[in-house]
Amino acid sequence: MNENKIKPVWESCSDKIALKRDEDGWLSKNNGKYFVAFAILEAQGFVFFGHEPLVEVAYIEKAEVNGKSRPIFAASKRRGVDRRIIHELREKFSPGYLKTCHIGVVEREGEEPLCGECPACLIFGTLQYPSRIRYADSVAIEEDAVQELNKNIIDELKLTSGAILTQEAIKPGTHFPIYTFGRWMTEDEFGGWAYAFLSAIRQGRYTSRGAAHGKLDIATINGEPAVFLLESDKPLYPSIFRISIVETDYKTISQRFANFEIKTGPEAMQKTLSELLFFKGTRCIEKLEEISDKFCRLVETWSKGKSQ
Numbered sequence: 001m002n003e004n005k006i007k008p009v010w011e012s013c014s015d016k017i018a019l020k021r022d023e024d025g026w027l028s029k030n031n032g033k034y035f036v037a038f039a040i041l042e043a044q045g046f047v048f049f050g051h052e053p054l055v056e057v058a059y060i061e062k063a064e065v066n067g068k069s070r071p072i073f074a075a076s077k078r079r080g081v082d083r084r085i086i087h088e089l090r091e092k093f094s095p096g097y098l099k100t101c102h103i104g105v106v107e108r109e110g111e112e113p114l115c116g117e118c119p120a121c122l123i124f125g126t127l128q129y130p131s132r133i134r135y136a137d138s139v140a141i142e143e144d145a146v147q148e149l150n151k152n153i154i155d156e157l158k159l160t161s162g163a164i165l166t167q168e169a170i171k172p173g174t175h176f177p178i179y180t181f182g183r184w185m186t187e188d189e190f191g192g193w194a195y196a197f198l199s200a201i202r203q204g205r206y207t208s209r210g211a212a213h214g215k216l217d218i219a220t221i222n223g224e225p226a227v228f229l230l231e232s233d234k235p236l237y238p239s240i241f242r243i244s245i246v247e248t249d250y251k252t253i254s255q256r257f258a259n260f261e262i263k264t265g266p267e268a269m270q271k272t273l274s275e276l277l278f279f280k281g282t283r284c285i286e287k288l289e290e291i292s293d294k295f296c297r298l299v300e301t302w303s304k305g306k307s308q
């Protein structure tokens, strides 16, 4: 993948797709809110994205920027992990429902494996209905962030499969800025993303096991988790805190993040946004937990309604 193919969120979220099923109770553009969630993730130990490699050589997906290659945390991978986590949550309340609505091989063959009426479809969409949660590809901030694990290192890391001879891995301490964008959603619905994100971080789900068995965690800046959430009833633009792909100095970026604040008082509202909420650091994690709980109740309610 080269620089031109990377899809920053400020491009991927700019298209306007008309929602179709308003009459069935799905949100329309007019009655939902807009969300931008941002976090800086940090590799704790060697990490590798995707499934555990079954071949002899496993490479990291990279972007070529200014002649140097840097690892990518692809939007599609993060999205896949998140949706799986939501399906598992739904399964907890509606055992067996995975047979009715699932992701996997069938989806790629063009058949519709998704039900179009469960909470996962409600927020992530179906083949016909656009997702209201958008993900951006993330390029690692650091250059020289990939290391080839040779057989000796792999042995040291207690490799489970003897078949791998070479595996690339992302070095400990590498940082990934991640953007997630929600549109035309209620807080409870965007809580689905919050639930998946917090679960994935706490369970180490964004990276695979195997030779590179570290995990991604939320970076800490000045003793606070590097995460913020913006909510508005007007469209939001993630470039409000933009990390350019050419920036490679984590110290500078983390300082900029530490100083980043948004005024949410009446003054700010008078300008362009009629309602704006901003949560950062520990307060943001608390807010994500709050809306995550709301989404869990939404799934529970949906499951009860379905079984009656």
Ligand SMILES: [Zn+2]
Pocket (backbone or CB within 6 Å): 101, 114, 115, 116, 117, 118, 119, 120, 121, 122
């Ligand atoms: Zn579904």
